[in-house]
Amino acid sequence: MEVSSIMPKRPKQFHNESMSGYLFRLFKSNHFMPNSNYLRELELTYAQLLNNEVSDEIFYRICPWNRKRDFTYMNNTKSILGVLNDSWCNKLIQKNNLKFCPLCIQENFYHQLEWCILPLKMCTKHFVILQEGCGTCSKPLDYFSFIQQSCIFCLSPLNRLSIDQIQCDIFSNSQLNLKKTLIFREKSVVFDLEANDYIELVFASIRFLDGFKDFTGFSQDNMDIFHNRKYKTKSSINLAIAFSNADWLYTNFPNHFYYVLDLFIAKYKGMKRYGAFQHFETVVKRDCFTEIRDAFHQYCIQKLESGIIRRDFGVFREEPKLLQKRKIIRREEVKIEKGVTYGKMFRLAKNNLVQMNQSKRNEYYIDQTTLDMYLKEEKRWITKKEAALILGIHAASLESLIRSDLFEVSLKYSGKSKRINLDEVKELVARCRGELVKSIPSDYISFHDALIKYTIFNLSIVSLIQLILSGVLIPVRQNSEVTLREIYLNNDKLYKCLIAHKERNLTEKGYFFSDLLKVFKIGEKRLHRLLKEHNILPDIVSHYKDGRARFLYKETSKKRIQEVLVTNKKIRD
Template identity: 20%
Template sequence: MKVLLNRPAMMKYESLVSFFYRITKANNYATVAAISREIDAKLFKVDRNNFSRNQIKKIAEITLKNEDDFTNKTQNYFDEKIESQFARFLYFKRGFKFCPKCITDQYHNKIIWNLNTVTVCLQHKTFLADCCMSCKNPVSMLSLVNGKCINCNFSLLDTPLNTLKVSSPIYRSQKILQRYLSHFINRNEIAMKYSFNDLIELAHKTLFLLSNLESYLPDYDGKISVFIGKVQQQEISNYDFAIALGNVYWVYKDFPVNFHRLLDDFSNKGNFDKRKRHRRNFEELFINLKFLPIKHAYNDYWKNKAKKGEISKSYLNYRQELQKVFKKSYCTKGDLIKTGILTRDEVENLLYSNSIEVREINFGGLKQFVIKSDQMVKINWYKNQSSNLIRKKQAAKMLGVSIESLRRLVNKKVLKCYKNPLLKGELLKIDDVKKILSLSNNHVDETNYCIKFNEIINKYRCHGVTIELIVTSLIKGELKAVSYKKEPQLTDFIFEENALLKCLSKNKPENKYYNLTEVAKLLNVDLRMVKKMIGIGLIKPLVDGKTYLFNKKEIGSFIDEYIESKDAAEMFGIRRGLVNKWVRNEELPNYNKTISRTFLLKKNEVEEKVNYYRKKQLKKKSHG
């Protein structure tokens, strides 16, 4: 091969593809195709800065340069040193980036500008330009070497500068990254704690957590968008990548505070499956033992989450060590049921009673309740207490009375109600019920005991005798009862009638009620008629089980207010037929209309009608 006549010097950190284009231009070649054929290189590989060792040797021969000066200025050098999984993340493939200030003296391309991770020119404190500012097309190497866009002839020197402060996280992150990159290119990484490969791996894995979150940098708002997936997507701009790397720097700047804040936001990020995949991608970082402090901070975060119950069950299943931490602090509904501590109904009642501290954790997209382990002492106490509690219906059955009667015993405070979060509603103690049933005695003279509990209620109800009065008297010792059964109910109690009468006279219960028979006699109707009057609401009874009781005052008011047509005619001195005529003509309302042929009228309405009738008759006589 012939040696080229014009052999310009290679600039510091200049990429081999840039030098290749410059020597082509210096020797007045129309295109790089001619020299490419000389070194057996394909154009698309040349534009990628991809040269084999043999091609590098031939370039060195035609330019009379040292072959070693070219080796670390190609993409092949990075391919050999950088793991293949970071290739898509590392290389900028949408043309070439440049600093408008750096190319003022000589149009060229630096090897570090071809990397996605290099986004800022530290010398001029400005973002690298990644496209033509006029037509927005990618900048080719031919455009860069000629200093103008081949599409629109826009001068690249006129590209406006997008400067940034030295104190900004983006600048600081680039300063660290490019320092490591310099050692990497100069093959001098032995003295460094981390290699350039380590930093690329750290940034790549951290961006899985940062992707689509809001930027943490104060001067740069918006979501962090970066290409890190395996599916082909549109490459992001240099500016967006700079913000992404600046956020990576922020995460580890105030470690582990910022790191834990990132994990908080990541945990609340949408799409559970995508979040799960990104979390597992990040955890691949811990294979590298250099990142052991990050692994410890990461595990501590999830352990604290497990202790607080703020962790998804699917992640607990994935991390067995966290499951142990979680079970020390919390138990689930399933744990309480499987261990036999509580039934399913008791667990549901307990959770909605607000008597214990309950947390909600995500199970996939669903929510699940968990209970603090220190609440188990309280739960066991509730369980022991619930074994001595029964519902009102059960207590009424034990006593042999109606549920209405039991409620009156509770209202009179003969029995006390309790609440237990494991059981719904108001509850009674079994011991309190048994105490009442134990008031009967089998060791007394039974000859005088001749009246049963139900007989007392039926016989003396209208004299003010109630179940609560009998039970209260038994508790006070004012009454005694016997029973022939080992496990009696109140209905099995037998009393001495004389003692009962003495008790009644002592307590002097006021007789406030009539029974059904007494009301029928007072109204001069049969029992069926009284029930019909109840049906249409003329009189209102107090129902006690199967027994009707009527308030004496209300019955007295009814008798004073209503009157039959026969009695009305006699009271007001008019003909009965006239009263009946008024009722048939609907001049007087009949309150018995639907249940009887007998007319039932209101006294005040009859009186008004009679007075009106008599005034009318007087007017007729005066005119006649």
């Protein structure tokens, strides 16, 4: 008998429906139950049918009419494991027990492909916990019971279930990421890893997480991840929590990563510690884990220098070159050779200027590279107050000079306050001191008085220094060693420079309303009326914090106004 005659009723296949789920719906629609002879003829075992391990060829033999369709959804286990190694099948695929979303089956009663993923315990549409097995007697479900919509043990209907809404964003985001990685073949949000690399990283990382609290806050219990132990069974929820914690481990990287490693080292010793570190080192050798590998190596070096782990640790056997990166000396050597007291070393270490670690035996080790760098650079940086005394200006004016990139600043040498490069301060004074004269001419004005007098031109200390550095103004002085306060400038030349600068700004940037009044020598009411009658709008409108507006007119707008004034004058004449 042909298969097509056995299955005259052919229900529609949903795009995300598992292959075995569709076959059992097909069997139910045609009141057909596959027996051993039927499965033997198809070369299919009942276990493969129950675990969604039906091949494409067997599916077409059962449903030959699907060959004629333009598109058929081949949602079997192979579609999930297509990008993964075969070894992940037992760890990632749900077997011998079905799970389902209590809300999805109320909309359309069919089994979805994503429910076959063992670590997936959340409905990615409704954000509720997936029901696993019978909610009444907790017995496992197979496809036959699922399609019958009732448990074969207690006969309870599957649609009478409690709904647990997920409130933890970290857990739900991890479950969404897992679905996108395995079902849609997208890159993981963890370092943009491919599916196979992501799964390997997760299972290498959960060795550090097993036995600790749930860092995501989803569960209050300690994580119990591994099932290959006495009286242990596979648990979808435990593995889902493990995946969410592994994703959390690589957020805010490497802070969370180092935090968990610290907890792991403090709790475990011996083979458990060595085995987890060595397995992790083996996994992160590939190029896609470069950032993780570098952070992991840096952590191991830090623990080696602090005396927590030994140099025969498995990581250093795999990468012996890591031992060459140690650059630490004892605290006593620093005091004798560098002359740095213990108190200063602690202060520098507290401010993260010098790295200092303490071993279990209360021995302190100093990073030699950072110490030498600090001692060398410390002499080249001064405070703003010291720079202001050398320049002869107020300390508050230093900020404008810093913003104009005249000085290089650093925060590394005195905590929160800025330090300024001493060489650059001395060089600026040398370039601005000008010519040495016996007496100051009467038509010269001091640097400080010029800033006060020409405030109406928006003269700032930065613009005045730039005029001197460009050679437009040549200052004079009476003493060989002076500051900016003791230099003098030609008053007339400075005034001409400011006028020319203002005219250039008007041409380049534009004219304010008050500037147009002065240029055309007309009244405010007349100019307002002229602009309104000829629809001359400002090119730029700027608003102050108090709500006032200022209008800026470009050169083209100024010429239009001038043409209107000339035309009006001709008409009057």
